[in-house]
Amino acid sequence: MVAPILIRACTPMELPALIALLDEEFVFSKSRKVSLARRLPTALHADNCANILLACRGEAIAACVVIKRFDWITPERSWRGAMIGLVYTRAAERGHGLATQLLRAAQAQLYADGTAFAVLFSAQPAFYRRLGWIGADCGVFGTYAGTAGAAEHCTPADAQTIEAMRRREHGAHMARDGASYRSLPLPAERLEMRASIGAAAYAIYGVQADCAYVYEIGGEPSGRAALWQDIRAAAATVYINARRGSPSAQWFAHIPGIAWRDQALAMWLPLAQPACARHFGDWYIPYLDRI
Numbered sequence: 473m474v475a476p477i478l479i480r481a482c483t484p485m486e487l488p489a490l491i492a493l494l495d496e497e498f499v500f501s502k503s504r505k506v507s508l509a510r511r512l513p514t515a516l517h518a519d520n521c522a523n524i525l526l527a528c529r530g531e532a533i534a535a536c537v538v539i540k541r542f543d544w545i546t547p548e549r550s551w552r553g554a555m556i557g558l559v560y561t562r563a564a565e566r567g568h569g570l571a572t573q574l575l576r577a578a579q580a581q582l583y584a585d586g587t588a589f590a591v592l593f594s595a596q597p598a599f600y601r602r603l604g605w606i607g608a609d610c611g612v613f614g615t616y617a618g619t620a621g622a623a624e625h626c627t628p629a630d631a632q633t634i635e636a637m638r639r640r641e642h643g644a645h646m647a648r649d650g651a652s653y654r655s656l657p658l659p660a661e662r663l664e665m666r667a668s669i670g671a672a673a674y675a676i677y678g679v680q681a682d683c684a685y686v687y688e689i690g691g692e693p694s695g696r697a698a699l700w701q702d703i704r705a706a707a708a709t710v711y712i713n714a715r716r717g718s719p720s721a722q723w724f725a726h727i728p729g730i731a732w733r734d735q736a737l738a739m740w741l742p743l744a745q746p747a748c749a750r751h752f753g754d755w756y757i758p759y760l761d762r763i
């Protein structure tokens with residue numbers, strides 16, 4: 473007899489087995505490197521197990537969703553948000569409603585505890601739309617394969633230095649702690665954090681082979697040119713993530729040779745505070761903060 477499905481939170485003991493399944497699906501089967509345990513050290517940590525929902529058949533994990541809770545700070549107030557990621561069903565269990573059940577369970581849990589809204593990033597919008605998620609993405613994605621030139625040798629920066637610059641910027645943003653700066657988004661294999669001379673500006677980017685992935689450039693515009701010079705000096709292709717119309721996007725707009733396209737990955741779910749839905753088209757979650 474096939475054991476029935478039980479939806480419940482992951483236990484710390486189950487975490488290594490879950491990470492192995494997720495690594496195979498999202499990392500190693502795609503010829504990528506670095507385990508998700510290192511890429512998402514807080515979301516896939518024993519301390520976050522209450523926010524990792526599993527669909528289990530007996531002892532076996534059949535499907536999962538991972539929730540990362542965060543505070544979203546806007547000029548007028550702070551919102552409790554939740555990000556959903558690593559939605560996964562074992563290949564043999566697909567098409568039987570497990571991911572749907574898990575997403576509904578996650579939504580009910582978040583609604584019940586007063587979470588204002590949830591967000592996720594997916595190239596499969598139809599799957600989430602039928603569960604009430606709304607697509608709205610103010611991100612733009614740039615590709616640059618221009619000539620390089622010599623590096624300016626901006627200095628490596630620690631999380632505190634970057635946080636001091638980031639806090640000076642206005643607008644909606646995610647609250648971060650030191651651990652936020654230990655994330656490593658796919659497919660990068662190394663995270664670089666640099667500051668320009670005098671810590672006027674900063675850049676956070678990932679590196680994989682001869683590609684660089686710019687997650688954010690912030691601080692004083694005067695310091696950005698040196699950071700950009702360093703990034704492109706070390707990479708054959710640079711991919712740039714930015715919020716449409718942001719100071720960073722406006723600064724990049726003056727650089728010739730970047731091909732831009734609009735992103736369509738962000739999906740949002742209004743929960744305990746449905747009125748926040750009016751902001752979804754303007755809110756931008758930086759790449760470094762995503763799961």
Ligand SMILES: CC(C)(COP(=O)(O)OP(=O)(O)OC[C@H]1O[C@@H](n2cnc3c(N)ncnc32)[C@H](O)[C@@H]1OP(=O)(O)O)[C@@H](O)C(=O)NCCC(=O)NCCS
Pocket residue numbers: 497535558559560561562565566567568569570571572573593594595596597598599
């Ligand atoms: C996507 C995934 C989680 C779905 O899991 P599942 O348990 O099979 O999902 P469910 O059975 O709840 O839902 C299946 C439904 O979603 C639809 N669906 C599945 N993948 C879809 C896709 N890529 N686009 C649109 N709809 C999709 C199916 O057609 C089915 O619809 P139906 O109920 O009307 O027949 C699973 O295929 C998976 O693990 N894929 C690999 C990892 C992945 O891509 N995760 C999503 C990251 S955003």
